[in-house]
Amino acid sequence: MANNKNYHVAIVGVTGAVGQKMLKMLEEIDFPVEKLYPLASKRSAGKTITFKGEEIKIIEATPDAFEGVEIALFSAGGSISKELAPEAVKRGAVVIDNTSAFRMDEEVPLVVPEVNKEDIKTHKGIIANPNCSTIQMVVALDPIRKKYGLNRVIVSTYQSVSGSGNDAVEELKGQSRAMLDGEKAEANILPVKSEPNHYPIAFNALPQIDVFEDNHYTFEEMKMINETKKIMHDSTIKVAATCVRLPFFYSHAESVYIELDRDDISIEDLQNALRNHPGLVLEDDISNQIYPTPLSAEGKTDVFVGRVRKDLDVPNGFHFWVVSDNLLKGAAWNSVQIAQALIQQD
Amino acid sequence: MANNKNYHVAIVGVTGAVGQKMLKMLEEIDFPVEKLYPLASKRSAGKTITFKGEEIKIIEATPDAFEGVEIALFSAGGSISKELAPEAVKRGAVVIDNTSAFRMDEEVPLVVPEVNKEDIKTHKGIIANPNCSTIQMVVALDPIRKKYGLNRVIVSTYQSVSGSGNDAVEELKGQSRAMLDGEKAEANILPVKSEPNHYPIAFNALPQIDVFEDNHYTFEEMKMINETKKIMHDSTIKVAATCVRLPFFYSHAESVYIELDRDDISIEDLQNALRNHPGLVLEDDISNQIYPTPLSAEGKTDVFVGRVRKDLDVPNGFHFWVVSDNLLKGAAWNSVQIAQALIQQD
Incomplete structure (x- = not known):
C-alpha cells in the first residue's frame, strides 16, 4: 500500500x-x-x-x-x-x-x-x-512504566453494558423502566448470552464478564492479564483483574493499583508522567472535584485518568482511576x- | 441492665x-x-x-x-x-x-x-x-485472618446510593427516568450534598464518596483504612481503599485483594475458612454462575462472599467479592x- x-x-x-x-x-x-x-x-x-x-x-x-x-x-x-x-x-x-x-x-x-x-x-x-478494558489501562500504564518501571498491576473494573453489544444496551433500558415502574426485570442477555443463567443488570452489579476458566477467573479477566503482558512485551509484570458489569451504557472505568520499580516517586511525579501524552488526559483536581466518570468520557476518543494517590503503606504503590469510552478507544x-x-x- | x-x-x-x-x-x-x-x-x-x-x-x-x-x-x-x-x-x-x-x-x-x-x-x-463498607469487609476478613494471618488488603468498592440517604435514592430514581426519556438529569445530592459540584449518578459511576482529605483519599476511603485496623486491633495490616458510588439502590459490593501470612493456602482452603460462620455466607459456585450481587443481597442481614480466586503471581495473594445490604448489616x-x-x- x-x-x-x-x-x-x-x-x-x-x-x-x-x-x-x-x-x-x-x-x-x-x-x-x-x-x-x-x-x-x-x-x-x-x-x-x-x-x-x-x-x-x-x-x-x-x-x-x-x-x-x-x-x-x-x-x-x-x-x-x-x-x-x-x-x-x-x-x-x-x-x-x-x-x-x-x-x-x-x-x-x-x-x-x-x-x-x-x-x-x-x-x-x-x-x-486488544480487549476494551485492556486498551484503556495500558494507555495509562505505558508512560508510567517507561518513566519509573512497573512490576505489578491489580485492577477492578466498572464496565458498561455496551461491551456486550446493542442487545445488552436495550436490556438495561427495558429492565430499568420495568423496575422503576415496580415491575419484574426480565433478564435474557447478561451476564453472558450463551450461559444458562441470566441476571438483571439494572440497579445491580454482576461480577461475571464472559465465561469462567478453570482457574476461577473469567475469560475477560484473563484477557486483561495476558494481553497486558503481550502488549508490553513483559511477561514478568504481575497482573490481576476482577471484572464487573455495571448498569451504565457507555465507557468502562477501572480502579487500578500499581507498584513501580522505584519507591521515591511522589503523587506529583506520577501525575506529571501521565500528562502530555497523545490520547491520554489527566483529569485530577480533587480540590475542584475533578475526576473522570463514564458519562464525562462518553463519545470521546481519549483515555482519562484521575484520583491519583500514593499507597499509604507501600512506598512504590499507587492507586488511580481510568475511564474511557469502550466502543471508541476500547x-x-x-x-x-x-x-x-x-x-x-x- | x-x-x-x-x-x-x-x-x-x-x-x-x-x-x-x-x-x-x-x-x-x-x-x-x-x-x-x-x-x-x-x-x-x-x-x-x-x-x-x-x-x-x-x-x-x-x-x-x-x-x-x-x-x-x-x-x-x-x-x-x-x-x-x-x-x-x-x-x-x-x-x-x-x-x-x-x-x-x-x-x-x-x-x-x-x-x-x-x-x-x-x-x-x-x-x-463502623462505616457500612468497613463492616461487611471485616466480617469476611476476620475468619481468614484468624486462620491464616492477614497482612494486606486492597479494596475497590461498588456502593449503592442508599448510603447517602433517602434523598439519594430519590435522585437516582428521578435521574434514571429522565435519562430514559431522553431528558437531562438534574443533580443536587451526589456525590456529596454539601460539596459545590453535583454529578448525575444514573447510568454513571462517581469515584468520590464523602469529602477529600489532604492525602488525596476521600474520607470514606480513610474510614475503611482506619476502622479496619481499629476493629482488628492490628495497626500493622496494610489497608488501601478506592470507594465508588454506583447506580443501584441497596447493598454495597467490594472487590477485595488480600495477602495472607502463609503462602501454602489453596482456593478450597480459603473457601472453607469462609464457610459456617454466623452472619457470613459463601456463595461461590462458578460452574453454576453462583455469586452474590447487590440485588441478591438486598433485604438480607448476612454478608455474602463469592468469586474466591488465588492470585496468579503472588503465592499468598487472594481475590474475592463481598456483598451485603448496606442499610442492614452495614x-x-x-x-x-x-x-x-x-x-x-x-
Whole structure:
C-alpha cells in the first residue's frame, strides 16, 4: 500500500455497536476510503448504512465478499473472525480484528498505537485489537512504566453494558423502566448470552464478564492479564483483574493499583508522567472535584485518568482511576488508529 | 441492665433510611422494648411511625428527650451525634452511634459483633457502629485472618446510593427516568450534598464518596483504612481503599485483594475458612454462575462472599467479592446486634 492512496475498506459486523462506531470514526478522521464494504450477517444483508452522506447496501459476509478489499476491520464475534479473517487475508486484505480470536496468537501483533505501534510491522495479514478494558489501562500504564518501571498491576473494573453489544444496551433500558415502574426485570442477555443463567443488570452489579476458566477467573479477566503482558512485551509484570458489569451504557472505568520499580516517586511525579501524552488526559483536581466518570468520557476518543494517590503503606504503590469510552478507544477508534498507522508505515 | 428485662430504646433519626431499618430490625428480632422513643428533627416531630402495630408520635431530638432512655441508637448524622450523644449518656443511656463522630475516639469501642463483640465491655457510654463498607469487609476478613494471618488488603468498592440517604435514592430514581426519556438529569445530592459540584449518578459511576482529605483519599476511603485496623486491633495490616458510588439502590459490593501470612493456602482452603460462620455466607459456585450481587443481597442481614480466586503471581495473594445490604448489616442490623450483645453481656 502506498501513501496518498485511497483504500478499499471492509467493516465486518457493520450493524453492531462497534461496527457503527467504526463507520463514524472513519468518517470523522476522513480516512482515505476509495470504496466501503459494509459486511454483516445474512439477516442484515440488503439493508443500507450511510457513509459520508451516501447510502450503501450491506452485503453478506462471505469469503468472496472480500474480493478487492485492502483493509478489513472485523467486529462480528470470534467465530466469524476465525472463519473469515483468513479468507480476507487470502484475498489480499490486511485484517484488523477486534475479537479475541487471534489476540494471543504468537504470529499476530496485538496493538495499541500509543503503546506498541511498531509491532504493526510484524504482521502477517492479521493485526489484533486488544480487549476494551485492556486498551484503556495500558494507555495509562505505558508512560508510567517507561518513566519509573512497573512490576505489578491489580485492577477492578466498572464496565458498561455496551461491551456486550446493542442487545445488552436495550436490556438495561427495558429492565430499568420495568423496575422503576415496580415491575419484574426480565433478564435474557447478561451476564453472558450463551450461559444458562441470566441476571438483571439494572440497579445491580454482576461480577461475571464472559465465561469462567478453570482457574476461577473469567475469560475477560484473563484477557486483561495476558494481553497486558503481550502488549508490553513483559511477561514478568504481575497482573490481576476482577471484572464487573455495571448498569451504565457507555465507557468502562477501572480502579487500578500499581507498584513501580522505584519507591521515591511522589503523587506529583506520577501525575506529571501521565500528562502530555497523545490520547491520554489527566483529569485530577480533587480540590475542584475533578475526576473522570463514564458519562464525562462518553463519545470521546481519549483515555482519562484521575484520583491519583500514593499507597499509604507501600512506598512504590499507587492507586488511580481510568475511564474511557469502550466502543471508541476500547474498540472502534483503536482499530481505526491501527489502520491509520498501517497506511502511514507503508 | 439485667436480663429478661425490657428496655427504653430511642432511635435518633427515625425517619431516615437507616432509622427506618432500625425500627424494622427491632421488630423482626422482637427486641425487648419496654418503650420506644422515635426521635428526629423538629421538622418531623409530631408525625408518627408504626412499631409493632402501634402508632407512636415522633419527638424532636433534644437533650431532654433522652430522659428515661436506656439504649439510644443514633443515625442522624455526625453533628447530631456529637451534640446529643453526650446528653443521652449524661441521662443514663448507652449510645450506639452509627455516624463517624466517635469511631476513631480511643475511648469508644468500634464494634462488629461477629469480629470483636468483647470490645463492647470497654464502653464508657458510647459504642460506635463502623462505616457500612468497613463492616461487611471485616466480617469476611476476620475468619481468614484468624486462620491464616492477614497482612494486606486492597479494596475497590461498588456502593449503592442508599448510603447517602433517602434523598439519594430519590435522585437516582428521578435521574434514571429522565435519562430514559431522553431528558437531562438534574443533580443536587451526589456525590456529596454539601460539596459545590453535583454529578448525575444514573447510568454513571462517581469515584468520590464523602469529602477529600489532604492525602488525596476521600474520607470514606480513610474510614475503611482506619476502622479496619481499629476493629482488628492490628495497626500493622496494610489497608488501601478506592470507594465508588454506583447506580443501584441497596447493598454495597467490594472487590477485595488480600495477602495472607502463609503462602501454602489453596482456593478450597480459603473457601472453607469462609464457610459456617454466623452472619457470613459463601456463595461461590462458578460452574453454576453462583455469586452474590447487590440485588441478591438486598433485604438480607448476612454478608455474602463469592468469586474466591488465588492470585496468579503472588503465592499468598487472594481475590474475592463481598456483598451485603448496606442499610442492614452495614448499619441498622449491626447497631441492633450491638444492642443485643450489650443486654446479653449484662
